[in-house]
Amino acid sequence: MRRFLAGFKKLRNPVVGIGIACPQLTLIVALLGLCGCQSVTYDVRRVPQPILLNQNPCVAGKSAFPPQVVNIGDDYTAKVAQSETVAATSQNTTVTIQRAANQAQVNAFNKIGGQPNRLIRGLTLDVSFMAVNGLIVLSQNTEIQAHGDIAEVHAAVPTNSPVVSP
Amino acid sequence: MKTLIWMAPLLLLCGCAGARCRITARTVESPVSCTGCVFDPQGRPHQTRPDELVSHFTLAKAHYAMLWTAVPLNSKEWDLSEELNSKIRAASGNAVVNVTIHATGGEWYFTPLIPILPDYVSMKVEGDIARIPDTQQ
Numbered sequence: 001m002r003r004f005l006a007g008f009k010k011l012r013n014p015v016v017g018i019g020i021a022c023p024q025l026t027l028i029v030a031l032l033g034l035c036g037c038q039s040v041t042y043d044v045r046r047v048p049q050p051i052l053l054n055q056n057p058c059v060a061g062k063s064a065f066p067p068q069v070v071n072i073g074d075d076y077t078a079k080v081a082q083s084e085t086v087a088a089t090s091q092n093t094t095v096t097i098q099r100a101a102n103q104a105q106v107n108a109f110n111k112i113g114g115q116p117n118r119l120i121r122g123l124t125l126d127v128s129f130m131a132v133n134g135l136i137v138l139s140q141n142t143e144i145q146a147h148g149d150i151a152e153v154h155a156a157v158p159t160n161s162p163v164v165s166p
Numbered sequence: 167m168k169t170l171i172w173m174a175p176l177l178l179l180c181g182c183a184g185a186r187c188r189i190t191a192r193t194v195e196s197p198v199s200c201t202g203c204v205f206d207p208q209g210r211p212h213q214t215r216p217d218e219l220v221s222h223f224t225l226a227k228a229h230y231a232m233l234w235t236a237v238p239l240n241s242k243e244w245d246l247s248e249e250l251n252s253k254i255r256a257a258s259g260n261a262v263v264n265v266t267i268h269a270t271g272g273e274w275y276f277t278p279l280i281p282i283l284p285d286y287v288s289m290k291v292e293g294d295i296a297r298i299p300d301t302q303q
Binding site: 005040043044045046051056057058059065067124127133142143 | 196247
């Protein structure tokens with residue numbers, strides 16, 4: 001209390017006075033004013049095969065024999081995430097822990113890499129942001145969760161089988 | 167008992183906030199690829215060349231939720247189909263390639279403490295419209 005009053009008297013500005021006198025209060029007020037901003041990017045442009053948000057992998061054309069696309073019963077999941085935890089310590093300092101994960105390209109390569117007729121289709125992307133506040137601990141996590149089906153394209157081969165009429 | 171008394175207000179001041187959204191594009195007729203590759207009309211892989219890219223697009227949206235994500239203030243799903251179909255028509259293209267999704271979660275430190283304050287996640291989708299010629303004549 002003495003320290004608080006001394007700080008208050010020493011500086012005529014009461015806000016600064018309170019700040020010097022009570023560093024814990026300053027820390028809490030500073031934390032209240034903080035804002036966090038985290039970004040994640042789902043980027044798989046280096047994968048040499050299609051990863052589709054819809055179902056159709058083929059460009060429209062005049063082909064008389066459109067290729068068949070068949071799901072092979074396997075699926076693709078990947079997570080791109082970034083998280084940050086900021087905690088206030090007793091010495092008026094903060095500790096920051098950052099974590100990041102990006103499985104998007106690696107998982108895609110593992111599922112369809114090296115097989116030129118394979119693709120990922122029906123991709124859905126679940127974007128989420130969560131923040132947990134424990135007054136002196138702030139933790140936030142931004143992530144993109146991708147899910148899609150693995151499929152194969154089979155080019156239709158025209159056959160010369162005779163057309164039998166009844 | 168004393169511990170409980172001083173911990174109670176601290177627990178009351180704890181909370182969480184956030185927002186969720188699902189991005190889809192199911193009903194686009196042309197292929198929408200996150201890579202530079204699509205299949206040609208004969209079913210062969212086709213890597214788009216820079217001269218085939220006719221336009222670049224950016225779509226952005228923020229999704230809000232409140233009461234610790236329990237009450238979403240927007241639709242839970244962002245379907246890009248309509249927007250992409252109109253972009254494809256406008257550019258006379260036949261495929262969407264190089265799609266990337268950028269998500270930013272942002273919050274003020276006090277938003278988890280006051281659950282009525284909405285929090286958000288902002289999303290940005292970028293890509294190119296391609297016009298791939300039909301090689302089979």
